[in-house]
Amino acid sequence: MSTLKKSPTEFHHGELRESLITAGIKQVESHGLNSLSLRQLSIVTGVSQTAAYRHFEDLEHLKAEVSKASREILGKMMLARIARIDESDPRKLAIARLWEAGDAYIEFGMRRPNLFEIAFISYDSPKLKPEDPSPWGILNSCLDELYEKKLISAETRKDGPLIAWSMVHGFAGLASQRFTGTVRETKLSAEIVLNSVLRSLKIR
Amino acid sequence: MSTLKKSPTEFHHGELRESLITAGIKQVESHGLNSLSLRQLSIVTGVSQTAAYRHFEDLEHLKAEVSKASREILGKMMLARIARIDESDPRKLAIARLWEAGDAYIEFGMRRPNLFEIAFISYDSPKLKPEDPSPWGILNSCLDELYEKKLISAETRKDGPLIAWSMVHGFAGLASQRFTGTVRETKLSAEIVLNSVLRSLKIR
DNA sequence: GAACAATGTTAACAATGTCAACATTAAAGA
DNA sequence: TCTTTAATGTTGACATTGTTAACATTGTTC
Structure with missing residues (x-):
């Protein structure tokens, strides 16, 4: 799963921002807009609960990016x-x-x-x-x-x-x-x- | 405030269902769809956190009623x-x-x-x-x-x-x-x- | 190689949805 | 009228989530 890999090292994901948006698209498409959460998305992507905050100001900004995607x-x-x-x-x-x-x-x-x-x-x-x-x-x-x-x-x-x-x-x-x-x-x-x-x- | 009154007694509100929907309309109009919450709505209406559950199955059903209203x-x-x-x-x-x-x-x-x-x-x-x-x-x-x-x-x-x-x-x-x-x-x-x-x- | 920026983690708090158990009132039947 | 019961409201509790702060690790630059 590309959304799970951490490259090039185990610590740094490498493409976390893109992975989060991709995972967000999947999540919204299959379980609806309301099911979108920063925590679940981070975990599905294989990082910790709050890693997403290094790439998105808050949930609304993440939603805006998924919307754009x-x-x-x-x-x-x-x-x-x-x-x-x-x-x-x-x-x-x-x-x-x-x-x-x-x-x-x-x-x-x-x-x-x-x-x-x-x-x-x-x-x-x-x-x-x-x-x-x-x-x-x-x-x-x-x-x-x-x-x-x-x-x-x-x-x-x-x-x-x-x-x-x-x-x-x-x-x-x-x-x-x-x-x-x-x-x-x-x-x-x-x-x-x-x-x-x-x-x-x-x-x- | 009609949304605050409990009639005819202090214990029973009397028109809680309608009050919740009305308060929901106000809340959505002034603070957006995401700001709608069962707890806050119940408190604003003057009842306890979970009183709304006597009138709506869950948040989605409350939203559906506000949508209809x-x-x-x-x-x-x-x-x-x-x-x-x-x-x-x-x-x-x-x-x-x-x-x-x-x-x-x-x-x-x-x-x-x-x-x-x-x-x-x-x-x-x-x-x-x-x-x-x-x-x-x-x-x-x-x-x-x-x-x-x-x-x-x-x-x-x-x-x-x-x-x-x-x-x-x-x-x-x-x-x-x-x-x-x-x-x-x-x-x-x-x-x-x-x-x-x-x-x-x-x-x- | 040292300093710094970028990225990720852990711990913690408040707000919320939701359930279970209990309390109070209204309604209905004897 | 009195008792039983359904309707309605409350309290306490727990899991999930958004968010922040403090800290850890890695990549980059001078």
């Missing part, structure tokens, strides 16, 4: 879906990228609700620099591309991120809490929502 | 805004009702972010019956009215709740965390979002 996972999932698209028509490609990015966002909310929860819970108290690539950044790239390909207006380019993110984020949040019925229903609902996003952007 | 507050705010509308044209009235309901929802997220947070945090573990009137119910009433007035299609009546709620809920959540800049900007953004909802519903 969750958003990074989400960002990677979005990029992975975008990379998998097979489409030669540049216009269709631009639209497909927005669609897949949004669908990946929704899938993340459905499949990993606990990570989605911590990803977007008030995490700005301990100030963090925006991760790269962030979901917000990816969305803006998609809209940039749509604008370059003349598929949306300048005004829509300006308001689009707000509209698209609100809709997708809102649905993902509701779906992650099973507000929207079964998974099968949610799949269909996701299509409705994504189609509605495209309509809102008034794609030409 | 928060949604009820939101529902009342939406209804209050709807009731304040002065509009004689039935069609304009129906549209205004949806607008005001959505705007109240967004305002709730902005002005009372801590209540908004607990209102829509995974609260379904301890099963609860839907409160009355729920935000979801109010939204559906608005769409019913739009449909009766022939302002939206049957299909939109079906998909509308999902679309409208996703958009408004998503934006409210983002706004409650100041993702969208200053309050002034948020006011403008709210208009953009609500206009986008109306466009998505393809009002005739």
Whole structure:
């Protein structure tokens, strides 16, 4: 277990900060946000109860880092879906990228609700620099591309991120809490929502 | 203080359950979700540390009730805004009702972010019956009215709740965390979002 | 190689969730 | 009315956790 190793010596772990965040992600994903504790995390990682305090000011800062890591996972999932698209028509490609990015966002909310929860819970108290690539950044790239390909207006380019993110984020949040019925229903609902996003952007 | 009184006798509080929920709302609103504790709540309410256990199975169940109470507050705010509308044209009235309901929802997220947070945090573990009137119910009433007035299609009546709620809920959540800049900007953004909802519903 | 910074450990305290045992009151049935 | 019982509240106790202080070990720098 990489989370258990202490390298290079037995005393110094070597990558404790990263291990703690990784263990935090695992813990939150499998047992929920409330189960996150500095002590248990330290022990699982193979160090003493208070070792984490050498890397995080307090529990809130640790949570903020796990939150950021969750958003990074989400960002990677979005990029992975975008990379998998097979489409030669540049216009269709631009639209497909927005669609897949949004669908990946929704899938993340459905499949990993606990990570989605911590990803977007008030995490700005301990100030963090925006991760790269962030979901917000990816969305803006998609809209940039749509604008370059003349598929949306300048005004829509300006308001689009707000509209698209609100809709997708809102649905993902509701779906992650099973507000929207079964998974099968949610799949269909996701299509409705994504189609509605495209309509809102008034794609030409 | 109603939360402190023990009636009718000194031993029995009389309305402890309601007092605890009310105190919980206050506590969450002013000091955040994490500050909620059974012990402190009991003491604030004027009873012993463990009195709350006669009314709530555990902390999670107490949270679920505070969550439900928060949604009820939101529902009342939406209804209050709807009731304040002065509009004689039935069609304009129906549209205004949806607008005001959505705007109240967004305002709730902005002005009372801590209540908004607990209102829509995974609260379904301890099963609860839907409160009355729920935000979801109010939204559906608005769409019913739009449909009766022939302002939206049957299909939109079906998909509308999902679309409208996703958009408004998503934006409210983002706004409650100041993702969208200053309050002034948020006011403008709210208009953009609500206009986008109306466009998505393809009002005739 | 010595001084210093970084990292990890141990011990301790307060706050909290929770349970068990007990006390008091209200409610219901004789 | 009186007794029994359920509902409600209290006290004491224990485990877990966040957090700090004091101390120990290791890596780094001059």
